[in-house]
Amino acid sequence: MSISIEIDGVSVAAEEGGVLVDVAADAGVYIPTLCYLRGKPCLGTCRVCSVKVDGAVVAACTVRVRGGMTVEVDEPETTDMRKALVELLFAEGNHNCPSCEKSGRCTLQAVGYEVDMLVSRFPYRFPQRERDHASERIWLERDRCIFCQRCVDFVRDETTGDKIFSISHRGSESRIEVDTERADAMPIEQVRYAVEICPVGAILEKRVGYDVPIGRRKYEVHSVRDRALDQTNGSGAP
Ligand code: SF4
Numbered sequence: 001m002s003i004s005i006e007i008d009g010v011s012v013a014a015e016e017g018g019v020l021v022d023v024a025a026d027a028g029v030y031i032p033t034l035c036y037l038r039g040k041p042c043l044g045t046c047r048v049c050s051v052k053v054d055g056a057v058v059a060a061c062t063v064r065v066r067g068g069m070t071v072e073v074d075e076p077e078t079t080d081m082r083k084a085l086v087e088l089l090f091a092e093g094n095h096n097c098p099s100c101e102k103s104g105r106c107t108l109q110a111v112g113y114e115v116d117m118l119v120s121r122f123p124y125r126f127p128q129r130e131r132d133h134a135s136e137r138i139w140l141e142r143d144r145c146i147f148c149q150r151c152v153d154f155v156r157d158e159t160t161g162d163k164i165f166s167i168s169h170r171g172s173e174s175r176i177e178v179d180t181e182r183a184d185a186m187p188i189e190q191v192r193y194a195v196e197i198c199p200v201g202a203i204l205e206k207r208v209g210y211d212v213p214i215g216r217r218k219y220e221v222h223s224v225r226d227r228a229l230d231q232t233n234g235s236g237a238p
Pocket residue numbers: 144145146147148149150151152165176197198199200202203
């Protein structure tokens with residue numbers, strides 16, 4: 001059923017039940033995301049898409065639109081909240097962009113530019129999380145992980161449906177695990193999909209580096225905003 005909602009004071013036509021992030025993008029309004037992938041179930045882990053709906057702060061990827069809804073995206077409180085959440089992710093991990101292979105195609109880095117982040121307002125934690133290089137195909141740099149859980153939910157053994165990535169430990173000790181045997185059996189296309197949807201440089205393909213030169217990488221050619229508003233690029237990741 002076709003309905004009408006209001007985004008930043010502008011009336012927008014949408015199908016009832018659509019995901020607010022998608023409805024906004026289709027109307028030309030960019031809401032940053034790090035865990036949500038268009039067409040995939042909502043994970044709701046990063047909260048970077050926080051907006052106000054009818055005056056309450058919510059993660060836009062968790063909201064299904066209904067008629068008469070009033071949405072505020074370009075609004076000072078939530079704009080700063082989104083920026084703070086991105087800054088927090090930078091402070092909680094080791095994101096040394098100039099030395100990271102994912103620079104220029106890292107969604108966290110690109111979203112950092114979009115929210116006008118210069119430096120984190122939070123103290124940097126410089127975590128020491130053990131790397132996992134055991135797989136023949138996957139290089140796991142845990143201290144860059146933002147725990148979006150995309151890899152856990154969307155990268156599975158193509159025959160059995162079993163998870164290849166999982167989360168172990170709890171709280172601040174939480175970390176991503178990769179099942180070495182299953183990772184070694186991944187088709188190369190699936191390895192590349194895992195690298196593509198990881199929004200940071202935590203999952204890398206072994207023996208591949210700088211295959212796309214700096215300066216020609218996806219967010220250096222088109223901003224994450226432009227890519228999110230043009231969802232014709234395949235993986236669902238902007
Ligand atoms: S390894 Fe990448 S995809 Fe997996 S949870 Fe961490 S940041 Fe997300």
